Amino acid sequence: MKPESYFSKEIKPALENEPPGEWLPKIPDGCIRLSSGYPDRGLVPVDGVKEAVAELLDEEKDLPFHYIGSRKMEELSVFLQQLMNGCSVSVNDEEMLITSGACQAIDLIARVLVDDETVVALESPTYMEALEIFQNYTKHFISVEVDEHGLRTDRLEEVLKDRRRNGETLPKVLYTIPSFQNPTGTTMTEERRDHIIRLAEEYDFLIIEDDAYGNVYFEKGMVPLKSRGGDRVLYVGSLSKVVAPGLRIGWIAARPEFIRALSWFKKDLGHPFAQASVAAFLGMSDLDGHFASLRKVYKEKCRLMLSELKRELPSEVSWYVPEGGYFVWVRVPGVDTSGMLPAALSEGVSYVPGKYFFLDREEGIEYLRLSFSYASKQDIVEGVQRLGRVVEAAVGFEGGK
Amino acid sequence: MKPESYFSKEIKPALENEPPGEWLPKIPDGCIRLSSGYPDRGLVPVDGVKEAVAELLDEEKDLPFHYIGSRKMEELSVFLQQLMNGCSVSVNDEEMLITSGACQAIDLIARVLVDDETVVALESPTYMEALEIFQNYTKHFISVEVDEHGLRTDRLEEVLKDRRRNGETLPKVLYTIPSFQNPTGTTMTEERRDHIIRLAEEYDFLIIEDDAYGNVYFEKGMVPLKSRGGDRVLYVGSLSKVVAPGLRIGWIAARPEFIRALSWFKKDLGHPFAQASVAAFLGMSDLDGHFASLRKVYKEKCRLMLSELKRELPSEVSWYVPEGGYFVWVRVPGVDTSGMLPAALSEGVSYVPGKYFFLDREEGIEYLRLSFSYASKQDIVEGVQRLGRVVEAAVGFEGGK
Numbered sequence: 001m002k003p004e005s006y007f008s009k010e011i012k013p014a015l016e017n018e019p020p021g022e023w024l025p026k027i028p029d030g031c032i033r034l035s036s037g038y039p040d041r042g043l044v045p046v047d048g049v050k051e052a053v054a055e056l057l058d059e060e061k062d063l064p065f066h067y068i069g070s071r072k073m074e075e076l077s078v079f080l081q082q083l084m085n086g087c088s089v090s091v092n093d094e095e096m097l098i099t100s101g102a103c104q105a106i107d108l109i110a111r112v113l114v115d116d117e118t119v120v121a122l123e124s125p126t127y128m129e130a131l132e133i134f135q136n137y138t139k140h141f142i143s144v145e146v147d148e149h150g151l152r153t154d155r156l157e158e159v160l161k162d163r164r165r166n167g168e169t170l171p172k173v174l175y176t177i178p179s180f181q182n183p184t185g186t187t188m189t190e191e192r193r194d195h196i197i198r199l200a201e202e203y204d205f206l207i208i209e210d211d212a213y214g215n216v217y218f219e220k221g222m223v224p225l226k227s228r229g230g231d232r233v234l235y236v237g238s239l240s241k242v243v244a245p246g247l248r249i250g251w252i253a254a255r256p257e258f259i260r261a262l263s264w265f266k267k268d269l270g271h272p273f274a275q276a277s278v279a280a281f282l283g284m285s286d287l288d289g290h291f292a293s294l295r296k297v298y299k300e301k302c303r304l305m306l307s308e309l310k311r312e313l314p315s316e317v318s319w320y321v322p323e324g325g326y327f328v329w330v331r332v333p334g335v336d337t338s339g340m341l342p343a344a345l346s347e348g349v350s351y352v353p354g355k356y357f358f359l360d361r362e363e364g365i366e367y368l369r370l371s372f373s374y375a376s377k378q379d380i381v382e383g384v385q386r387l388g389r390v391v392e393a394a395v396g397f398e399g400g401k
Numbered sequence: 402m403k404p405e406s407y408f409s410k411e412i413k414p415a416l417e418n419e420p421p422g423e424w425l426p427k428i429p430d431g432c433i434r435l436s437s438g439y440p441d442r443g444l445v446p447v448d449g450v451k452e453a454v455a456e457l458l459d460e461e462k463d464l465p466f467h468y469i470g471s472r473k474m475e476e477l478s479v480f481l482q483q484l485m486n487g488c489s490v491s492v493n494d495e496e497m498l499i500t501s502g503a504c505q506a507i508d509l510i511a512r513v514l515v516d517d518e519t520v521v522a523l524e525s526p527t528y529m530e531a532l533e534i535f536q537n538y539t540k541h542f543i544s545v546e547v548d549e550h551g552l553r554t555d556r557l558e559e560v561l562k563d564r565r566r567n568g569e570t571l572p573k574v575l576y577t578i579p580s581f582q583n584p585t586g587t588t589m590t591e592e593r594r595d596h597i598i599r600l601a602e603e604y605d606f607l608i609i610e611d612d613a614y615g616n617v618y619f620e621k622g623m624v625p626l627k628s629r630g631g632d633r634v635l636y637v638g639s640l641s642k643v644v645a646p647g648l649r650i651g652w653i654a655a656r657p658e659f660i661r662a663l664s665w666f667k668k669d670l671g672h673p674f675a676q677a678s679v680a681a682f683l684g685m686s687d688l689d690g691h692f693a694s695l696r697k698v699y700k701e702k703c704r705l706m707l708s709e710l711k712r713e714l715p716s717e718v719s720w721y722v723p724e725g726g727y728f729v730w731v732r733v734p735g736v737d738t739s740g741m742l743p744a745a746l747s748e749g750v751s752y753v754p755g756k757y758f759f760l761d762r763e764e765g766i767e768y769l770r771l772s773f774s775y776a777s778k779q780d781i782v783e784g785v786q787r788l789g790r791v792v793e794a795a796v797g798f799e800g801g802k
Contacts, residue, residue: 001632003658006573006607008516008538010411011662020665036469044463049674053454062445065645066775068437100501100669107668115409133668137409172407206407231402244466246673257404261412264421267508267534268501272647273450274675374467 013116014136023128023356028345032383035350037182037241037326038374040301043294044244045281052281064276067269072276072283079282080237080251087214088227089235094256097263100271102212102238102250103129106175108262109208109234109252110137113173121159121171123151125329125357125364127182127210130175142171143359148320150188151176153195160203173206179222180213180325183357183369187222187323197229205232212238212250215291217324218299231255239278241326241373242294247278298326298373305372305380312388314395326373329354335394337368343393349386414517415537424529424757429746433784436751438583438642438727439775441702444695445645446682453682465677468670473677473684480683481638481652488615489628490636495657498664501649501672503613503639504530507576509663510609510635510653511538514574522560522572524552526730526758526765528583528611531576543572544760549721551589552577554596561604574607580623581614581726584758584770588623588724598630606633613639613651616692618725619700632656640679642727642774643695648679699727699774706773706781713789715796727774730755736795738769744794750787 007015025035056064056072064070077093084091099105106129114120114137122134124143134141142163144156156174163170176196178188188196200207209225214237226235234254239247248271252262305328309319319330330351332340338353354367375383408416426436457465457473465471478494485492500506507530515521515538523535525544535542543564545557557575564571577597579589589597601608610626615638627636635655640648649672653663706729710720720731731752733741739754755768776784 001605003632003656003662006514007662008512008514008519010516011513011666015662015665019661036467038467038469041463044466046458046463046466049466050455050458054451057447057451062442062447062645065445065447065450065647066437066439067646068439069647100672104669111409112412113407113409115411118409129668136666204402231404244463244674245468246466246470246677248669248672248674255404260420261404261408261416264416265412265537267530268505268649268669271501271649271672271675273645273649273678274672276647277674 013139017132017135020132023352025341025345025350025352027350030348031345032349032375032379032386034370034375034383034387035352036374037371039241039244040294040297040373041376043297045285048281048285049277052284053277055284056276056280060276064272067272069270069272070276072279073270073272075283076249076275076279079279084237084253087221088223089253091253095253095259097252097259097266098275099250099252099266100248100268101240101245102210102236103133105236105250105252106130106208106210107133108266109236110134111265112258112261113206114138117169118173119169119171121156121174121205122359123176123181124359125183125354125367126175127177128356130210131357131359134175140169141359146181146184146186148186150178150181150186150192151196153192153199156196157199160199164203170203171205173208174200175208175210176225177210177213178225179211180216180322182213182325183327183352183354184320184329185322185325185327186320193225193228197225197232200229200232207233208236209233210236212236212241213325215242216294216298216326218295218302219323226253234258242291243278247274249275249278301372301377301380302328304377305370305384308381308384312384313391316395317391326371328370328372330368330370331366332368332391332395333366335391336365338365340390340394344387344390347386347390349383349390351387414540418533418536421533424753426742426746426751426753428751431749432746433750433780433787434775435771435784435788436753437775438772440642440645441695441698441774442777444698446686449682449686450678453685454678456685457677457681461677465673468673470671470673471677473680474671474673476684477650477676477680480680485638485654488622489624490654492654496654496660498653498660498667499676500651500653500667501669502641502646503611503637503651504534506637506651506653507531507609507611508534509667510637511535512666513659513662514607515539518570519574520570520572522557522575522606523760524577524582525760526584526755526768527576528578529753529757531611532758532760535576541570542760547582547585547587549587551579551582551587551593552597554593554600557597558600561600565604571604572606574609575601576609576611577626578611578614579626580612581617581723583614583726584728584753584755585721585730586723586726586728587721594626594629598626598633601630601633608634609637610634611637613637613642614726616643617695617699617727619696619703620724627654635659643692644679648675650676650679702773702778702781703729705778706771706785709782709785713785714792717796718792727772729771729773731769731771732767733769733792733796734767736792737766739766741791741795745788745791748787748791750784750791752788
């Protein structure tokens, strides 16, 4: 028997794509992980969660182990709603679905909205997992570039106008990470935010707003698109970057009709133990203090990485200056960053090659994504030095060709 | 804007079905839950998990909070493989995918195998969540009855022969719960197990074997179909019934080609904290002892429920005698058990009306599912007395019409 012959006709086109996770470098032991978009080790609430689990189980006994769930699960919803209120977005229970992280949220939204005829508009570059997800559902995309002020909404408008003029299918959804984008670290300006909402109305598309980094700002936060675009925006939130990814807590805020359909297809059911543990942790924590300290830590680490890059990298190498988030997006002119990766790994530093963040991989050849979130300050210094040596050699080699 | 107008063409047929979870009765406070397929409260490892989490975090610190995951996650795979070895099924890493419970496993398998032209063969009655899941993907089903010896494979063969003779589409997959079935509690005999494997070969279908209750036997376990059917069987396991559902640990064992495709669409990613916690718990536990005591507890509670049913219910009411699992499947001739439910809930006892376990709801009108797993012994006695009063009244009423 041939397993492939039993596959659904729906999934066959998806399986022609590159397999998921190809972007993840195989990182040798001792390598400094500038590829990893994980939180700072010191900010992960190890003791807090330990204490919270003990308190939860003392108080609720077996409750969080059944599907009945625990009272704490409602508290988690309340907490997440408060978090959104703090960003000027008002959400009630019917407008919200807790998910197992932002990826599941994006996947559920794609399941509900995207079929093989749907056109999806994407930022270029964009989050590689989202690229993988949307490509599981359709082959029709519009890619619009991101610059230091976020998505080029003027370019988006041009594309939409052209499409309308030529009678081509218009996009049904736009996926965007407006604040402290992955991978560029850049943030959409107020003007562009207003523009994008006007375009959504005029060209009748929905917006999937991935706000995973919204609370990881250095100086000031941005008001989410959800607060301006209302019904047209499906907001995706996550605790991965502000608490910890291993707990798998994300959510969707959207109109009740969307939430109802999204819940319909969420078949991992609730996660009572994990969700109640997180709720117990949040209930015990000084979240404002935690957020303040994480903003300080990431701001310092980002500054450090930028100053090290300036010192260690050849002058033709450039990057955007982030105002939040986890990443620095680096351009190494004339160098294929995928080809350079094995040298970097043997030098003891990892990054993610830029091509994985583009629909058309060719566009990403010269780029690479660095993360300052996970590595310690010492490792950032050492890691950038190692990267500097590898880049020097590559630039020299390419230049000498 | 009208949210429904943006839905994918793929999901629109699914949304015409009854919404998920309709089977779940709204249970008033103080009601004895004979509807709940949860483990016994005393068997849920509250202290064990508390201790395991503390030990895990002392040992691994922040590791289980990142996507890198923890060494414990590998241990979980090893443990689950050993559990399967104990049931005469040998599985390696490439043949296995850990899921967030059995439902997610079934949903992923449906996603990979079932499209809107696929015919799915189902047991009648069967697990209501599985019914919901398959109906999200197709409208084409074959229903084959279950009796006290499990699926009527002779009937299945007749249906297959007829279909082949008439040039009708043959089923691509059969979903079965061969051991201690939900909802009937019955178990497929050895002969029927052999028969079903022969049929799968002859008529070229795959088997989804849901073995969630396989380890909850009273006298002896059954060798899974996976051990006989090999490549044609996609095995679904779960710790929900032997440890706790709130931890959301299930898995799929199948050929690597299937596992690769299933992983492709699993977008909640790993659950490092939950999975590492469970692995730590399993590592510290005397599992053989735990399994022995859960078998004893459920056997006693089942016996108790059966003897109470015999004493409290009118003589025309009948049921199968389970040899394992969580459920007793009861027939109340001439009574619509859905119509009777409000009376039962106000009497203070819940059950699941039989109709939800059938594709053709009419077939289930006279049935109801009781669970002896969650309620205490005292509650089983009291609950069945309450049920007895409600059934007496219903039978009298229907009889008097």
